[in-house]
Amino acid sequence: MGYTPSASRLERERDRTLSKRRSTSIAIISTIVFGLVVGFVLSRSSGIKAVGQSFFSPHYFAISIRPVLGGIWLNFRVMIITEILVLIFGTLIALARTSRSPVLYPLRLIATAYTDLFRGAPLLLILYLVGFGIPGLNFSWIPSSAIVLGTAALTLTYTAYVGEVLRAGIEAVSPTQTMAARALGLTQWQTARFVVFPQAFRKVIPPLLNDLVSLQKDSGLISVLGAIDAIRSAEIVKAQYYNFTPYIVAGVAFILLTIPLTRFTDWITKRQDLARVQRGQW
Amino acid sequence: MKKSQDDLLVINNLRKSFNNDLVLDDVSLTLKEHEVKVLIGASGSGKSTLLRCINLLERIDDGQLLLAGEDIASEKIDRDRIRSQIGTVFQSFNLFPHLTVIKNIALAPVQVHGWSKEEAMQKAMDLLERFGLKEKANQYPDLLSGGQQQRVAILRAIISKPKVLLLDEVTSALDPILIGEVLSLISELKAEGMTMMIATHEMGFAYKVADELMFLHKGVIAESGKPEKLLAKPKSKELKEFLKSLHDAGRL
Numbered sequence A: 001m002g003y004t005p006s007a008s009r010l011e012r013e014r015d016r017t018l019s020k021r022r023s024t025s026i027a028i029i030s031t032i033v034f035g036l037v038v039g040f041v042l043s044r045s046s047g048i049k050a051v052g053q054s055f056f057s058p059h060y061f062a063i064s065i066r067p068v069l070g071g072i073w074l075n076f077r078v079m080i081i082t083e084i085l086v087l088i089f090g091t092l093i094a095l096a097r098t099s100r101s102p103v104l105y106p107l108r109l110i111a112t113a114y115t116d117l118f119r120g121a122p123l124l125l126i127l128y129l130v131g132f133g134i135p136g137l138n139f140s141w142i143p144s145s146a147i148v149l150g151t152a153a154l155t156l157t158y159t160a161y162v163g164e165v166l167r168a169g170i171e172a173v174s175p176t177q178t179m180a181a182r183a184l185g186l187t188q189w190q191t192a193r194f195v196v197f198p199q200a201f202r203k204v205i206p207p208l209l210n211d212l213v214s215l216q217k218d219s220g221l222i223s224v225l226g227a228i229d230a231i232r233s234a235e236i237v238k239a240q241y242y243n244f245t246p247y248i249v250a251g252v253a254f255i256l257l258t259i260p261l262t263r264f265t266d267w268i269t270k271r272q273d274l275a276r277v278q279r280g281q282w
Numbered sequence B: 001m002k003k004s005q006d007d008l009l010v011i012n013n014l015r016k017s018f019n020n021d022l023v024l025d026d027v028s029l030t031l032k033e034h035e036v037k038v039l040i041g042a043s044g045s046g047k048s049t050l051l052r053c054i055n056l057l058e059r060i061d062d063g064q065l066l067l068a069g070e071d072i073a074s075e076k077i078d079r080d081r082i083r084s085q086i087g088t089v090f091q092s093f094n095l096f097p098h099l100t101v102i103k104n105i106a107l108a109p110v111q112v113h114g115w116s117k118e119e120a121m122q123k124a125m126d127l128l129e130r131f132g133l134k135e136k137a138n139q140y141p142d143l144l145s146g147g148q149q150q151r152v153a154i155l156r157a158i159i160s161k162p163k164v165l166l167l168d169e170v171t172s173a174l175d176p177i178l179i180g181e182v183l184s185l186i187s188e189l190k191a192e193g194m195t196m197m198i199a200t201h202e203m204g205f206a207y208k209v210a211d212e213l214m215f216l217h218k219g220v221i222a223e224s225g226k227p228e229k230l231l232a233k234p235k236s237k238e239l240k241e242f243l244k245s246l247h248d249a250g251r252l
Helices: A007-043 A048-055 A058-098 A102-120 A123-136 A146-172 A175-183 A188-203 A205-225 A230-241 A245-278 B047-054 B079-083 B101-111 B117-130 B146-158 B176-191 B203-209 B227-232 B237-248
Strands: B007-018 B021-032 B036-040 B062-067 B086-089 B164-168 B196-199 B212-217 B220-225
Touching (some): A058 A205, A058 A230, A123 A205, A146 A188, A175 B079, A188 A205, A205 A230, B007 B047, B021 B220, B036 B047, B036 B203, B047 B164, B047 B196, B079 B086, B086 B146, B101 B146, B146 B164, B146 B176, B176 B196, B203 B227, B212 B227, B220 B227
Parallel strands (some): B036 B212, B086 B164, B164 B196
Antiparallel strands (some): B007 B062, B212 B220
16 A cells, blocks of 8 residues: 555645745846846946955965964954953843842942943943053053953943843743742742743843854954054054055954854854744744 | 641731732631642632742731741741742742753752752652653653643652642643643642642542632632532532532533
């Protein structure tokens, strides 16, 4: 007793194959048309050659690659340290913002003011204030290194962002979870530590990683304080030869640094979605 | 105010309101050790609120709550300590989704009762095995059926041997087919002598498991007594109406 596909099934499959083929051809044609349009527009530009020379010169690429890569190592270290600090302080801010205890009211107030201030103010402004303002106070115990102060400024700004993301996660955990934990006799702190936090953290991994990617690329801004990072190194080469290719090199280096984290974010998001589908939560 | 040696939970003249809405009005009852009291009554009659007052998830307006002779409504009391002596199971299970089944059960024994991790995991596994959930030990709650989740929630509530177990409409979120497995677990607990307060809409189960049935109506215990007596010969007009409405809905 073999199974013979019915005529209607065969017809459906034939139609599906046809429509798939049609989609593929449309994609190919539209890609070609798009490429032709871009090529045509660029070919109409009289300055295309000059721009190519100043931004994409192989000669200056070779010259700048060493100093820029030396600089990106500094960016890399700043990124890692800032990310760790931001996660720690962001957690504290989120904790302060979500606490309901009356004793912590002043802390809650400070955390709210902090978030409003540092999330609203441009990062460049914070960099200048911290990088040039603080050393100006002439306290001997405050380090004057551009790298340290730059890291501090980045941490200040991104802690505000990450704190808000974590807070959203904490508030997204159902109050019935807290109720169940308290009914078991867990204290408020134990409830936060073992029940609310682990769930909150999982919920916000994608937006959290998104902020960290953004932080990585913004680490290039510490160059305004004079730290010899990738951007600053590129600037030095540019000033020497009046060619912008070094910036492109630095840009590519930053992109290459952020791509692993971006892919990781995609992977985690996809895995979470998949898990949710499997659990039938959609 | 009577009080004898085996009065486990004594409630005297309990009063509770939410924003001028009186939910419990002068409720008094005494739960003896190994006794099972079942609360019946329409939705909104105050059954859940009464249970939530007992495990201190709600503060009472007036009255007295005594657990093993200790005044647990006192502001001076350590609420976490009291809650750790009372098991509570909710209608919506409320298992912790980020923890496996066995870790759900072992969390409070380790964190609250100071058991060693090995001991807690071992006892949790023993319980799971006894109640036919051994294979689910290392799964996450979301992968279990509703009945299995609720049974796990009950085990989570009883592992640390609470003085009293509160069950708040624990079968209301379940398919009729799954209700049976939860109810038979509760019957086993009764056979073991667990002291329980149960709010339920399952009249057949209430009849079977209750030492005393209490009918709550608009925050007042309108009638109480042995189930066979109460259900066969209801005295108050309210209980008669309630039983008739259940009968008409085909639930009795």
